[in-house]
Amino acid sequence: MLTGKNLNLGILEHRIKQYLTCRSCYVVYVIFFLCKRFYIGKTNRAMFTRFREHKNSVVTGKGAPRLIEHIHQVHKGNTSILTFAGLEQVPAPLYGAIKY
Structure with missing residues (x-):
């Protein structure tokens, strides 16, 4: 997917350290909008x-x-504008402890 790439998250930048695919589980992910x-x-x-x-x-x-x-108000319900990316895979035992 995007291993080794930096994702710009506004004022933050996140470096993807793991190889993630659409089949990866126990993942923290981001959905980007055109806005x-x-x-x-x-x-x-x-x-x-x-x-x-x-x-x-x-x-x-x-x-x-x-x-x-947000999608309805700003993007008129158009889901084709969504872009997804996995940020990090978390070991299953730690998954429940993640708060965001």
Whole structure:
């Protein structure tokens, strides 16, 4: 995916240290919007599953309320503008301890 790349997260820059794929689990991820905003989340499931859930939540209205509201208000409900990236894989025992 983006191993060794730096992701610009506003005033922060994050270096991706691990090789992550859409099938990686226990991942902290970021969703980028065209408006230069971003959403950070975590999943214990495969990333592609979680990303699909986010896209479906825009249609159903069930899910992360701030994400859904932002996509509807700013991007007119267009989920094709979303870009996803895995930031870091976390060992399963530590996953529940992550707060963001």
